Amino acid sequence: GEKVEQHESTLSVREGDSAVINCTYTDTASSYFPWYKQEAGKSLHFVIDIRSNVDRKQSQRLTVLLDKKAKRFSLHITATQPEDSAIYFCAASNNYAQGLTFGLGTRVSVFP
């Protein structure tokens, strides 16, 4: 089955700088890649996704890049703010939100 590896377990970023989280997947059939954010004491919250028919998607300060050949996707957060501090999870699926396979999560800490 699908395996998703999230390469950074922790990331410390100075406020205003950019943060990048990288994930790789194994199943070439995967076509849907969402990202979730979990703030302390709260449940997972959807932030952005990308489907395999595009290689880039941007939403405000978030950009997701997808490299299907390398089976790699990444989340870029620009102009980081303290409220970006959270655990971020990447995920992959071959069928929209059904049966998502998650990465282990990256704890992002934004410091002043």
Add this chain to the structure above:
Amino acid sequence: GPKVLQIPSHQIIDMGQMVTLNCDPVSNHLYFYWYKQILGQQMEFLVNFYNGKVMEKSKLFKDQFSVERPDGSYFTLKIQPTALEDSAVYFCASSSDRGGAETLYFGSGTRLTVL
């Protein structure tokens, strides 16, 4: 915004006993999911449920597991009998359609400890 509530947040149970984890999904949602996360490991898909039936399940969804949502009440995950390896955090999620993850809402999880 919409919330998925999970009750209880923690449950401790002796091996071999039955446990029921309860999920109160978003009110107009039709698709329901359970995920399992063992400490330090990835969150893994267990099952999804629609229109009174299991639609998909993973190999983690053992014969001892069952799900139901009787009469639009709680969406439940029952484990009978429990085993030590069932200790994990179980996350419930619901969505309004078979769409993208923007429609998928997660609860805060139930931490199950099997002694």
